[in-house]
Amino acid sequence: MSAAKSIESCAQFEYALSAYVDGELDPDHAVDLESHLVQCPPCFEQVKVLRSLRASLKRAKPAACPNALRARVAASIAHEQAREAAQAFEARPRLVHRGYAAALAVAAGVVFMVGVTRQRAAAPPPEAAKSAAKMDADAARAESVEILLDDLVTQHAQPLPPETTNPEDLPRFDPFVGVPVRRPEFQSMPVNFMGARVHTMRDRRAALLQYVVRGNHRVTVYLFNSRAVPVQKAQPILQPRVVRERPVYVGKINGYSVVAAERSGVGYALASDLGDDLSTQLVLAAMQ
Incomplete structure (x- = not known):
């Protein structure tokens, strides 16, 4: 294949390389592209680079939030909500006793923490999540x-x-x-x-x-x-x-x-x- 013809052929397939690596290229075009890759080392190397990049991105895992930090954030939010509730009651005409306002503010914080606890309880345990993931993987292989x-x-x-x-x-x-x-x-x-x-x-x-x-x-x-x-x-x-x-x-x-x-x-x-x-x-x- 001449150099000019090779460049022209590569230009026709360059747009499809990313879709091919992502598995989004339709079968007919995938067959044509694979025929080209077998004969074109530069495009073949580009596909290898794209696959390596995709693999690196998949291996990169976002850092999980530590449990201690999560608890401090939840406590801080509850405290802030309680403080805002107390200020709101302080600003109202004295139809409500200050003791009641403080009690209601504390209750608001308790309700928030109960909500957080329920959300955590609703999440499936790690063992159940792993078992479900394994079943999905086995079904996909079958x-x-x-x-x-x-x-x-x-x-x-x-x-x-x-x-x-x-x-x-x-x-x-x-x-x-x-x-x-x-x-x-x-x-x-x-x-x-x-x-x-x-x-x-x-x-x-x-x-x-x-x-x-x-x-x-x-x-x-x-x-x-x-x-x-x-x-x-x-x-x-x-x-x-x-x-x-x-x-x-x-x-x-x-x-x-x-x-x-x-x-x-x-x-x-x-x-x-x-x-x-x-x-x-x-x-x-x-x-x-």
């Missing part, structure tokens, strides 16, 4: 697995053209997927590598690899970060098995055989029109 499997079958049934047919390009997918992307060899049977692409699924990405097995059987493989999308959450969509002392998850989705497994943080999901046993053999071979 949804991510379901999305990934449905997307895998859709892409297998209606495949998009690959971004590359050269397996030497696969390591450039690593930053997008979050795990090492290498071509499975499938040494146990004749398999032809047809191509690969980075595929976007909401806020997740997977490397999509396309193969042909035994002459005319297409096989689609997803490689993904299994720490972000835990394979074990595939239940009950897929049924667990233990094959060669490895846990795998096997089932049918829309008539296609689907198998998922993971090794060392790398998730593997495969869709084909082959039988479950042969598809399982392919996944286990891919993990070697």
Whole structure:
């Protein structure tokens, strides 16, 4: 690519980098941008910088107000309200005795403190908040697995053209997927590598690899970060098995055989029109 053409191409995609990093870019434009990033080191580095910045901002936590300071502020506010109430009663015509005014002022402070105490009591205990957060996180992971499997079958049934047919390009997918992307060899049977692409699924990405097995059987493989999308959450969509002392998850989705497994943080999901046993053999071979 010439320098002039490269600059022109970068200018077309520069506006979309922030939206892409934030996960707000629509899938069609995300695919185009990712195709550009695979071939453009400067834009690729800019995406890395933006992601690092977002990660730093997420790690920055606002300082919590100390409990002692919170108590002093509440007491100061209560005292000030009581003083203002007493002054108001002092300024009125002497229809109310000063003792009553002081008592009412103290009562106002007590009401305020009771209100503060009730607000604190209404807040859920830390253990309950942590449990609710964990349940939300587990539900999100389960949804991510379901999305990934449905997307895998859709892409297998209606495949998009690959971004590359050269397996030497696969390591450039690593930053997008979050795990090492290498071509499975499938040494146990004749398999032809047809191509690969980075595929976007909401806020997740997977490397999509396309193969042909035994002459005319297409096989689609997803490689993904299994720490972000835990394979074990595939239940009950897929049924667990233990094959060669490895846990795998096997089932049918829309008539296609689907198998998922993971090794060392790398998730593997495969869709084909082959039988479950042969598809399982392919996944286990891919993990070697």
